[in-house]
Amino acid sequence: MLAHAADVSVAFAERVIRAEFEKKLAHYCSQKPGGIDSIVNDLDSSSPPLSFKLMDSYVFLDPATDAVNFQDTQVGCSSCRPQMGRNMGCEYVNKCDCLEDHPIRKFPYKKPNNSDFWVLQMKYLEGRYVIIECNELCECGPSCKTRVTQKGRQVPMTIFKTPNRGWGLKCKQDLIKGQFIDLYWGEVIPVAEAQLRQESGPADKASYLFDLDKWALGNKDLEEQMLVVDGEKMGGITRFMNHSCDPNCGVYAVSYNKNDYLRYNTAFFALEDIPAGSELTFDYLEGEEQSDSQGDDAPFASQASQGNTTKTRVPCHCGARNCRGLLWRNG
Numbered sequence: 001m002l003a004h005a006a007d008v009s010v011a012f013a014e015r016v017i018r019a020e021f022e023k024k025l026a027h028y029c030s031q032k033p034g035g036i037d038s039i040v041n042d043l044d045s046s047s048p049p050l051s052f053k054l055m056d057s058y059v060f061l062d063p064a065t066d067a068v069n070f071q072d073t074q075v076g077c078s079s080c081r082p083q084m085g086r087n088m089g090c091e092y093v094n095k096c097d098c099l100e101d102h103p104i105r106k107f108p109y110k111k112p113n114n115s116d117f118w119v120l121q122m123k124y125l126e127g128r129y130v131i132i133e134c135n136e137l138c139e140c141g142p143s144c145k146t147r148v149t150q151k152g153r154q155v156p157m158t159i160f161k162t163p164n165r166g167w168g169l170k171c172k173q174d175l176i177k178g179q180f181i182d183l184y185w186g187e188v189i190p191v192a193e194a195q196l197r198q199e200s201g202p203a204d205k206a207s208y209l210f211d212l213d214k215w216a217l218g219n220k221d222l223e224e225q226m227l228v229v230d231g232e233k234m235g236g237i238t239r240f241m242n243h244s245c246d247p248n249c250g251v252y253a254v255s256y257n258k259n260d261y262l263r264y265n266t267a268f269f270a271l272e273d274i275p276a277g278s279e280l281t282f283d284y285l286e287g288e289e290q291s292d293s294q295g296d297d298a299p300f301a302s303q304a305s306q307g308n309t310t311k312t313r314v315p316c317h318c319g320a321r322n323c324r325g326l327l328w329r330n331g
């Protein structure tokens with residue numbers, strides 16, 4: 001009898017937690033086009049932790065490292081104008097100042113036939129170059145077509161329970177190759193704090209740390225100031241994305257201030273056409289391997305990675321034929 005009462009109250013508590021988490025999701029996506037995000041768990045009655053705060057911005061642990069303190073380094077393009085070139089903007093200007101130092105100086109996006117959104121150009125998708133988008137100081141104005149990731153996610157998602165990798169993420173609609181998915185949000189913390197957080201808790205603690213190491217790696221001064229994004233306690237829905245050794249999404253550094261080498265954004269794009277309902281995955285070690293092999297373009301080519309803050313060796317359950325067997329290289 002007592003055991004039954006305990007079961008009933010656990011089930012009730014789980015339902016309350018689920019309802020609260022769904023409320024958070026609804027609030028978060030009410031400002032977005034594309035439909036409502038959802039949670040699916042066909043395996044047990046658990047929900048993602050209620051302590052997790054959904055958001056779509058960075059939170060800087062130390063206000064001194066907040067990007068707004070560094071806006072004096074920000075410049076905008078000055079030769080572009082709103083609605084120039086067939087009313088489209090910077091994409092028709094091959095000397096947009098935002099791209100002046102870029103090794104390929106090519107507009108990052110293109111619009112596929114019959115589509116109402118822009119996708120990443122093949123050169124960026126395959127070359128993994130940093131994506132530079134215009135910013136609020138640019139003369140091109142808010143309708144400039146470089147502004148894709150800064151407008152945020154446009155596609156609805158499902159957070160779902162996997163049998164062996166915790167929660168994962170699926171998109172509710174078909175994605176096409178090169179389509180923008182979302183950014184990675186969280187608390188922005190110094191690398192020493194990230195290391196402390198990773199070392200606290202059990203050895204196989206899940207990691208939500210994303211190193212902003214694109215410019216810092218190999219530069220001693222920058223390495224000392226390097227920041228890490230921690231999506232564990234607060235972050236966007238992409239913190240539920242699992243690793244695969246054969247991923248369908250790629251991770252790209254995006255900058256709205258090409259002079260800021262410490263703060264930038266991390267964006268996920270589809271590497272292939274992805275049917276609705278497929279799990280979205282990326283390679284947690286991708287950044288490391290890219291930066292090992294990019295040669296002269298490295299400052300613009302290497303990616304943010306999940307791989308540098310030391311993490312415990314965790315067996316990989318991605319199930320890919322080319323599975324490396326472990327999530328992280330170090331540890």
Ligand SMILES: C[S@@+](CC[C@H](N)C(=O)[O-])C[C@H]1O[C@@H](n2cnc3c(N)ncnc32)[C@H](O)[C@@H]1O
Pocket residue numbers: 164165166167168204205206207208239240241242243244314315316317318327
């Ligand atoms: C960024 S989180 C991904 C979301 C996580 N599954 C959850 O439930 O919150 C990264 C953690 O998920 C787990 N994970 C992700 N991909 C995995 C894989 N291929 N094999 C085993 N565990 C995985 C590991 O615990 C890893 O530290």
